[in-house]
Amino acid sequence: xxxxxxxxxxxxxxxxxxTRAELISLTGLSRPTISSALTELSTAGLVTEVLxxxxxxxxxxxxxxxxxxxxxxxxxxxxxHLRVAIADLGHEILASQAIRLDRDADDHPFSAxxxxxxxxxxxxxxxxxxxxxxxxxxxxxxxxxxxxxxxGSPTLLPAWADLVPEEELANRLGGLTVRVDNDANLxxxxxxxxxxxRDCADLVYVKIATGIGAGIVxxxxxxxxxxxxxxxxxxxxxxxxxxxxRCGNRGCLELxxxxxxxxxxxxxxxxxxxAQRAIAGDPGCRRLLLDAxxxxxxxxxxxxxxxxxxxxxxxxxxxHKTTTRLLLEPLRRGLAETAMAAAVDAVEVVQxxxxxxxxxxxxxxxxxxxxxx
Numbered sequence: 001x002x003x004x005x006x007x008x009x010x011x012x013x014x015x016x017x018x019t020r021a022e023l024i025s026l027t028g029l030s031r032p033t034i035s036s037a038l039t040e041l042s043t044a045g046l047v048t049e050v051l052x053x054x055x056x057x058x059x060x061x062x063x064x065x066x067x068x069x070x071x072x073x074x075x076x077x078x079x080x081h082l083r084v085a086i087a088d089l090g091h092e093i094l095a096s097q098a099i100r101l102d103r104d105a106d107d108h109p110f111s112a113x114x115x116x117x118x119x120x121x122x123x124x125x126x127x128x129x130x131x132x133x134x135x136x137x138x139x140x141x142x143x144x145x146x147x148x149x150x151x152g153s154p155t156l157l158p159a160w161a162d163l164v165p166e167e168e169l170a171n172r173l174g175g176l177t178v179r180v181d182n183d184a185n186l187x188x189x190x191x192x193x194x195x196x197x198r199d200c201a202d203l204v205y206v207k208i209a210t211g212i213g214a215g216i217v218x219x220x221x222x223x224x225x226x227x228x229x230x231x232x233x234x235x236x237x238x239x240x241x242x243x244x245x246r247c248g249n250r251g252c253l254e255l256x257x258x259x260x261x262x263x264x265x266x267x268x269x270x271x272x273x274x275a276q277r278a279i280a281g282d283p284g285c286r287r288l289l290l291d292a293x294x295x296x297x298x299x300x301x302x303x304x305x306x307x308x309x310x311x312x313x314x315x316x317x318x319x320h321k322t323t324t325r326l327l328l329e330p331l332r333r334g335l336a337e338t339a340m341a342a343a344v345d346a347v348e349v350v351q352x353x354x355x356x357x358x359x360x361x362x363x364x365x366x367x368x369x370x371x372x373x
Contacts, residue, residue, distance in 0.1 A: 001044075004029055005037040009046065009065065014373025016091040016193070017064035019052065038063055048090075064090035070135040071124070074363025075116050075169070076183060077105050077141050079210050082116055084123045085360040089135065089368065091193070094127045096357050106142075109160045109168075117172040137176055138366030139169055140183040140359040142211060144229035149180050152229040155247055156211075179366050181224075183207060184231055186362025187352070188215025189222050191313050193365045195353035202309040205352070206233065206296065207359075208317050208327070209271070210259040214300075215362075218307065222371045234258055236299045253299045257292035259318075271318035279322050286326065289317070293327035297334020304339035304347060311348045316355045324351055 001009070011026050012018060018026065023034050041047035046069045052062035067088045074085040082105070083098035099119065105112035120137070124130060143160065144152030154161035166180040188205035191197040197205070197217065205215040212234030216223040224230050234254035235247045242251025255261050259271050266274050266285055278285040300312060314331070317323045328349055335344050354361055365371070 002037070002040060004033050005040040008034065008037040009041060009069070010369070011373065012047070012063060012065050013069075013089050014369040016370075017050070017052070017062045019060045019062055021060075023063070044068075064092075066090060071127075071129050071133045072364045072367035073120055073124075073134055073137040074186075074360040074365070074367060075120065075137060075139045076186070076359035076363060077112050077116060077139070078183070078359075079104055079106050079142060081356075082112065082119060083357065083360040084116070084119045085357065085364050086123055086127055086129065087361075087364045087368070091368070093194075093361065093364070095123050096360060097123050097126070098356070098360075106157055107159050109157075109163055109165075113165070113168050113172060116169060120173065131174055131176060134173075134176055136367035136369075137169065137173065137178045138186065138363030139165060139178055139180040140186040140363050141165055141180065142183050142209070142213070144232055145180055145182050145185075147224065147228035152227065153232075153235075153247055177367075181362075181366060182213060182215070182229075182231065183359040183362075184213030184233075185215040185222060185224065186360075186366060187315055187354075187358035188217050188231075188313075188362070189365045189371060190354055190358045190362035191352055192217050192220075192222075193370050194361060195358070196313045196350050197311060200311045202307065203311040203313055204300065204303060204307075204309050205313045205315065205358075206300070207315045208257070208259070208292075208296070212254050212258050212296070214303070216303075216307070216309075218309075233296075233299055233303070236302070238295065238299060253295060257295040257299075262288050262292060272320075275318040275320045275323040278326060279320065289323065289326045290330045293330030294334040294337075296327065297331040297336075298338050299334075300331070301335050301338025301344075304335060304343045308343050309347060311350060313350055313352050315352045315358055319356050321351060321355075 051059040069089040076083040085096040143157040146152045149166045166178040170178040184207040197203040203217045207213045214231040214233035235252045239251030245252035
């Protein structure tokens with residue numbers, strides 16, 4: 001493949017389907033060079049042209065990579081769940097399947113990675129694919145991840161602390177290229193690519209589960225920080241004299257609004273039970289979620305003052321859209337308590353579109369190279 005064709009293919013892989021004019025703008029190549037590259041890729045069966053939305057009164061031709069170009073895989077390992085998603089390089093999601101884990105993945109990394117390997121092969125088979133077609137795998141885990149792929153805070157996932165997760169999964173998958181990131185970062189990447197942040201340059205994605213995390217997109221790019229651990233919203237200190245958190249600091253947001261804290265206060269063992277009771281009108285469970293929403297807003301207010309995003313995208317709480325909606329209004333009130341009025345007025349607070357699939361689809365986006373395009 002000639003250099004121009006390779007550049008166009010990489011751009012389509014990272015940015016998704018594009019018009020000829022967009023490819024010229026993004027690559028800096030001339031129209032004749034782009035046309036020649038597209039012809040080369042089309043002749044090889046790697047690119048196809050479809051009609052997009054009308055531009056200037058006429059439908060515009062949009063070019064996308066085909067299934068022949070390969071497959072991208074996303075893997076989301078949560079505390080008690082595992083999800084695998086697969087897409088072609090044209091950004092079309094082909095499958096997404098989840099299973100519940102019998103053992104806590106936080107404490108049993110090797111069994112979780114073994115099961116992830118089995119699920120990747122199973123979902124590949126479901127779409128008629130094989131490992132030979134896979135160009136990359138994106139892995140999400142519920143902990144900060146440094147730029148060299150290691151756990152950024154060993155106290156949060158102690159059983160994983162000495163592992164390099166991407167190497168462990170790559171070895172199990174026969175040497176496939178694997179990239180790893182925090183699950184909230186992947187949620188942000190997915191919502192920016194396919195979901196509630198598609199048209200948004202600056203956004204914060206909030207993931208509320210056993211812990212709390214945030215993914216930050218600035219100027220259309222995922223922001224990881226100098227060490228790779230940006231977005232640890234759950235460990236923002238709300239009370240410097242408060243109780244000690246599992247991260248080693250005091251008074252973290254996670255101690256009042258995280259899943260572990262909510263379960264302890266509600267006296268139940270499952271977030272789904274807490275969510276169902278809140279939806280049914282249980283006053284105690286509803287109060288817990290309303291208070292959690294306000295505390296989230298208070299913590300996010302500082303971030304709002306610092307980066308002034310266009311949108312805050314709130315992920316589903318325990319897989320329930322109704323429960324998530326309970327959080328939004330108190331979250332807005334919390335923002336108003338701690339952020340500048342102009343920043344509060346400018347930001348949209350919305351629910352995520354992708355639900356519990358967000359982290360796995362973010363893994364797909366990572367494998368596609370969306371964060372590098």
